[in-house]
Amino acid sequence: MNSVLKEVTNEARTNGPGPGRAWNFSAGPAMLPQAVMEQAQAELLDWQGTGISVLEMGHRTPEFLQIAQQAEADLRHLLDISDDYHVLFLQGGGTGQFGMVPLNLLGDSGKSADYLITGHWSQLAHKEAVRIARARVAADGATTNYCKIPDRADWQLDPDAAYVYYCANETLLGVEFHDTPDTGDVPLVADMTSNLLARPLDVSRFGVVFAGMQKNIGPTGMAVVIVRKDLAGNARSNMPSLEDYALQAKAGSMLNTPPTFTWYMAGLNFRWLLDNGGLEAMAAANRRKADKLYRFIDASSLYYNEIDPACRSDMNVHFRLRDESLQQGVLEAAGAAGLKALAGHRVTGGLRASLYNAMPEAGVDALIDFLGEFERRHG
Ligand SMILES: *Cc1c(COP(=O)(O)O)cnc(C)c1O
Numbered sequence: 001m002n003s004v005l006k007e008v009t010n011e012a013r014t015n016g017p018g019p020g021r022a023w024n025f026s027a028g029p030a031m032l033p034q035a036v037m038e039q040a041q042a043e044l045l046d047w048q049g050t051g052i053s054v055l056e057m058g059h060r061t062p063e064f065l066q067i068a069q070q071a072e073a074d075l076r077h078l079l080d081i082s083d084d085y086h087v088l089f090l091q092g093g094g095t096g097q098f099g100m101v102p103l104n105l106l107g108d109s110g111k112s113a114d115y116l117i118t119g120h121w122s123q124l125a126h127k128e129a130v131r132i133a134r135a136r137v138a139a140d141g142a143t144t145n146y147c148k149i150p151d152r153a154d155w156q157l158d159p160d161a162a163y164v165y166y167c168a169n170e171t172l173l174g175v176e177f178h179d180t181p182d183t184g185d186v187p188l189v190a191d192m193t194s195n196l197l198a199r200p201l202d203v204s205r206f207g208v209v210f211a212g213m214q215k216n217i218g219p220t221g222m223a224v225v226i227v228r229k230d231l232a233g234n235a236r237s238n239m240p241s242l243e244d245y246a247l248q249a250k251a252g253s254m255l256n257t258p259p260t261f262t263w264y265m266a267g268l269n270f271r272w273l274l275d276n277g278g279l280e281a282m283a284a285a286n287r288r289k290a291d292k293l294y295r296f297i298d299a300s301s302l303y304y305n306e307i308d309p310a311c312r313s314d315m316n317v318h319f320r321l322r323d324e325s326l327q328q329g330v331l332e333a334a335g336a337a338g339l340k341a342l343a344g345h346r347v348t349g350g351l352r353a354s355l356y357n358a359m360p361e362a363g364v365d366a367l368i369d370f371l372g373e374f375e376r377r378h379g
Contacts (some may be wrong), residue, residue, distance in 0.1 A: 218269055303375070
């Protein structure tokens with residue numbers, strides 16, 4: 001190979017998604033860092049000289065306990081989580097927490113909880129809470145079609161609520177809180193399924209933070225749940241033990257067999273984050289990536305974004321075509337160009353590019369180049 005060609009090939013290898021791989025803009029299960037995938041591949045058959053795959057390893061063996069404990073330690077380090085909090089690795093994904101939060105935090109108290117509805121996922125969380133306990137709507141963005149977070153002045157918070165619940169990043173339309181709401185002494189519960197680890201977070205502001213793993217953390221099958229210790233231990237008396245935070249904490253999140261491979265993959269990702277500048281570096285990269293794409297969309301005459309700029313998400317960039325008849329064509333052309341999973345959620349339609357930590361800036365550049373070229377041809 002001559003040296004110029006070699007350089008070009010190396011460049012493609014560094015700046016491309018990896019040999020045989022597409023740029024994957026899926027909202028979840030989502031792209032994982034190439035280095036994490038390669039490490040999992042390299043040790044798939046033989047984990048660190050044991051001759052056993054993590055897939056085949058007992059969850060109570062010293063080897064797996066080491067993997068699990070290291071994952072928790074690395075996550076605590078990344079988010080600077082104090083000993084006042086349990087860190088749980090639970091089954092049931094993000095949605096599982098929609099029920100576990102009221103079961104654990106409202107318990108048998110007869111109190112109610114306040115919900116901020118800013119889109120699809122907070123809506124579903126509220127719906128689930130209502131099945132179980134008393135849950136009020138303290139604010140609802142329906143009048144602005146969830147394109148804007150209701151003004152703080154219009155929230156009707158109950159000072160006696162057991163907690164205030166919100167979704168920090170609504171994944172469908174890409175509506176993100178860029179500040180942590182102040183709820184005084186009322187514990188704050190956050191669904192951060194699609195933005196936990198996107199930037200540093202002051203966990204001490206929260207009662208509970210949870211995240212289903214398959215967006216920004218790992219494969220599907222689990223949720224990370226960070227619970228202030230004083231909020232665990234008051235769960236409803238007549239509920240399944242698997243859903244009780246205090247019992248799970250006591251059992252090291254192993255009341256039963258956990259999804260071990262998912263836990264392991266999350267651990268590889270935590271390690272990758274630590275090795276790549278931690279959450280400060282992720283925050284800077286995520287800001288740059290999202291900013292670039294929004295600027296492109298705002299300058300375009302074919303694509304548009306309808307979200308209030310004050311709460312546009314760094315993680316999920318939703319956009320539409322002014323000529324909707326081009327929707328199928330743009331998706332097909334993108335797929336052919338190696339840009340995958342750009343269709344919006346079935347509830348919202350449109351297009352959506354999810355730019356989680358694992359998406360390199362080169363993927364965003366490739367997307368912008370493609371969209372620009374498509375606009376020149378069809379705009
Ligand atoms: C995807 C998602 C969920 C649901 O996650 P599951 O693991 O599928 O239950 C909940 N909340 C948010 C913000 C999400 O993006």
